[in-house]
Amino acid sequence: MGGQPMFILAEGTQRTHGQDAQSSNIRAGKAVAEAVRTTLGPRGMDKMLVSDSGDVVITNDGATILEKMDIEHPAAQMIVEVASTQEDEVGDGTTTASVLAGQLLAKAEDLLEDDVHPTTIVEGYHEASQLALEAIENVTLSDELDDELLEQVAESSMTGKGTGDIEADALAKTVVQAVRQVQTDEKVERDNITVRTQTGAGASATELVEGVISEEEPVHDSMPKSVEDADVAVLDLDLDLRESNIDAEYNVTDVNQLTAALDAEEGELRGYADALKDAGVDVAFVTGDIEDRVASFLAKHGILAFESVSDDEAKRIARATGARTVGSVKDLESSDLGFAETVRVKKYGRDDELTFVEGGANAETVTVFARGGTEHVADELERALNDAIDVVTAALDKGGVVPGAGATEIAIADHIRAGAASIEGRKQLAVEAFADAVDVLPRTLAENTGMDPIDALVDLRNRHEEEGIAGLISEGQTGRVGDPIEAGILDPAAVKREAIESATEAATMIVRIDDVIASN
Numbered sequence: 178m179g180g181q182p183m184f185i186l187a188e189g190t191q192r193t194h195g196q197d198a199q200s201s202n203i204r205a206g207k208a209v210a211e212a213v214r215t216t217l218g219p220r221g222m223d224k225m226l227v228s229d230s231g232d233v234v235i236t237n238d239g240a241t242i243l244e245k246m247d248i249e250h251p252a253a254q255m256i257v258e259v260a261s262t263q264e265d266e267v268g269d270g271t272t273t274a275s276v277l278a279g280q281l282l283a284k285a286e287d288l289l290e291d292d293v294h295p296t297t298i299v300e301g302y303h304e305a306s307q308l309a310l311e312a313i314e315n316v317t318l319s320d321e322l323d324d325e326l327l328e329q330v331a332e333s334s335m336t337g338k339g340t341g342d343i344e345a346d347a348l349a350k351t352v353v354q355a356v357r358q359v360q361t362d363e364k365v366e367r368d369n370i371t372v373r374t375q376t377g378a379g380a381s382a383t384e385l386v387e388g389v390i391s392e393e394e395p396v397h398d399s400m401p402k403s404v405e406d407a408d409v410a411v412l413d414l415d416l417d418l419r420e421s422n423i424d425a426e427y428n429v430t431d432v433n434q435l436t437a438a439l440d441a442e443e444g445e446l447r448g449y450a451d452a453l454k455d456a457g458v459d460v461a462f463v464t465g466d467i468e469d470r471v472a473s474f475l476a477k478h479g480i481l482a483f484e485s486v487s488d489d490e491a492k493r494i495a496r497a498t499g500a501r502t503v504g505s506v507k508d509l510e511s512s513d514l515g516f517a518e519t520v521r522v523k524k525y526g527r528d529d530e531l532t533f534v535e536g537g538a539n540a541e542t543v544t545v546f547a548r549g550g551t552e553h554v555a556d557e558l559e560r561a562l563n564d565a566i567d568v569v570t571a572a573l574d575k576g577g578v579v580p581g582a583g584a585t586e587i588a589i590a591d592h593i594r595a596g597a598a599s600i601e602g603r604k605q606l607a608v609e610a611f612a613d614a615v616d617v618l619p620r621t622l623a624e625n626t627g628m629d630p631i632d633a634l635v636d637l638r639n640r641h642e643e644e645g646i647a648g649l650i651s652e653g654q655t656g657r658v659g660d661p662i663e664a665g666i667l668d669p670a671a672v673k674r675e676a677i678e679s680a681t682e683a684a685t686m687i688v689r690i691d692d693v694i695a696s697n
Contacts, residue, residue, distance in 0.1 A: 202252035202687050203282045209256040210279020212246070213239045217272045218622040219336040219651045235553050238560050239272030240264040252687050259683045263675055267575070268567020269334050270672035273618060274680050280617045281684035284610035289688075293603050299685040301607020304600065305593050306681040308608070309615070310674060312592035316585055316646070317577045317670045318662070327353045329665040330572050331565040333581050336651075351385050351545060352565045356573070358387065358543045365570045371493065371544045372562045374555040375525055378548035383558075386544045388517065388535040389497045391490055393483040395522060395532075396467045399476040403521040407459040407481075408514040409498045409534070411491050414505060415465035416449045416484075450474030452506040456513075460520045460534075462486045462494050481520060483532065494534055497542035568669050575671035582648025582661040583619030585673055587641050590615045622649050626656035633658065 215222050216237035226234045226245040234245055240260040259278050260271040285298050320326060331349035359369040373390045395402075449471050453461055460481045467475075467484040475482045486494070495502050498515025518536025525531060545562055549555030572578050579585045593612040597605050616634060623633035626649060633649060636658045640647030648661030661667070 202690055203286045205253040206256050206282045206684075206687055207279045207286075209243065209246075209253045210275050210282075213242050213260075213272050214276050214279075214621055215625060216242065217276060217618070218625045218649075220626045220656075221272070222625070233553065234556070236557055236560060237272075238557075238564070239275050241560060243271075243275065252690070255683050255687060259679045262679050263672075266679075267571045267669065267672045267675050269564045269571075270668075270676045273672075274676040276618060276621060277614060277676060278680035278683045280614035281611065281680060282687060284614045285607075285684065285688045288606060288610055291606075293606060295688050297603050298607045298610075298688055301600075301604040302611055302681055302685050302688075304604070305597075305608040305611030306677050308593045308596040309589045309611075309677045312589040313579060313585065313670055313673050313677070315592070316579050316588045318579065318667075319577075322572060322578065324353050324357070326578060326667065327356070327569050327572060329667045330578055330669060331569050333666050333668060334565045334568045335561045347381060348383055348562065349565065351383060352562065352569055354385050355543050355545055356566060356569045358385075360573065364574050367566070367570050369496070369542045370566055372547055372559050372566070373531075373544050374547045374549060374559045375529070375531065376549055376552055376555050377525055379550055380548060380554075380558055382548040383562075384546050386533060386535060386546050387542075388533065388537050388544065389490075389493050389542060390544045390546060391462075391483065391486070391494070391532040391534065393462070393486055393490070393532055394530045396482050396484050397472040397476040399473075400481045401479060402481075403519065404459050404481050405519055407517045407520045408457050408511075409494070409500050409517055409520070409537075410453065410456070410458045410461045410509060410514055411495045411498075411500045411502045412461060412463045412504075412506070412509075413465070413491065413502050414463065415467075416446075416463060416471045416506075417466055417468040446470045447474050449506055450478055450480070452509060453480055454478045456506075456509045457511050458509075458514065460517070462491055464488060464491050481522075493542065497534055497537040499537065568672060571671040572669040575669065576674075577670050578667045579670045579673055580646055580648055580661040581666040581668040582650060582664070583622045583637065584641075584646050584648035584661045585668065586615050586618045587637050587647060589673075589677075591638070591641060619649060623656070626651050627654055628656050 216224065216239060221237050223235050223237045224242050226242065234241065236242060240263070243257040243260045256275055256278050260275045263271045263274040281302065288298050289295065328349040331352040332345045335345045335348060355370050356365055359366040371389070446468055453475065458480055463482065463484050464486050465484065467482060472482065491502060494500065495515065498517050500515025501513040503509050503513050516537065517534050519533065521533050522530055523533065547555065547558050547562055549558050590612040593608060593615070597608040597612070600608055619637055620630040620634050624630045628649070637647045637649070640658050646660055646662065647658055648666060649656050650659040650661065650664045650666070
């Protein structure tokens, strides 16, 4: 080749390889994890996220924070995916998973500087993760998951998420009632629980509605605002004049022809209302439009009707009432109708109206009606309630509960260190580094609680050695080392397992990268 360089990449392509690539990726991952670290635990702080358009989100939910951040670095985006996966799979523990992934990267960076090969680190981390899963199984409580335990799980999830300590207790009861309502012999039908928020009251005004809440308003002011023992129709059509499929012109030569045309038009519109009345419909939810004259006819028949109902909302209403979605009023029969004990329209504030469909034929469909003093509070409360519902569901469907407050993490780190003694070679260093990374979680809890993190970690380890369980119990402006089970601080085992697995996978994938090729 005559000593001439060969270019195989397109002009403008940027390439980072070797130690520089590893350092860049690890720094990016650590930076993202550090961004959410201070939100961990019941005393974690909130983040205010402001978009380019001025929209403001205030939250300490790890998945929400990372989702709203404008992150471009590909390695950092992998930490965001950790939080996203955690949220999708178990609904909580997103901050824990993100912080753990960041700490695994930080410990890997130290090992790389000590000339430990990336493959050795990856193998050690995978062995350590298996030891961690064993530790989780060892501390999983064998108690039957009664309502009291599930309420503790829900309250532990919500504490520190804008619900307030007093409200968290009452909200936890509401969450467990909702989950029990949709629980079958096989599993919890999570999709049958909806959280709906409304500003104008405190979180203590939150209630469980056995049915569906819709934001749709009646199409006519003269329609009834409340219907008892309602037969409900769900219609996927427009209650409007039919349109011709061809372009046509009609020549009207006298007034009688015009009158006949208008009468035919009105007859068609009246026919819709008459068909619903004849079928015994008391309340109609229509996905399409309802022409004004049809709305007037329906009002005269005493039928409560709603238009432009979304497909998802129509499905929820059909599921709650037992109605069958129908695409033509001609095909509507009494067997297609659902039933609700009450359909009522209630006004909130000056302009907002909500429709409550309660006591349906299939009453396992429920809605948690959450109240918040402001829009930001209501949004954060909605996130907290959804997380609580998810963790209670995970506890019931995916394998029990474990002590919270950092106790499980202390048990994991101790079990990994004990197992590391039997591992030979440099891989042992990676296993021990994994345990050190897990230790950062209770240290962060202690720091956010106002305790000295080093002293707290020492006390936790000593208490764990003596009694087999130790966690950080928040009290007032600080905390103490105690028994989290006695304090009612419990987490689903599935949340811990998912955090270990997803954080390990992300960290090992990043550590193995030694070449980054970016095209412009």
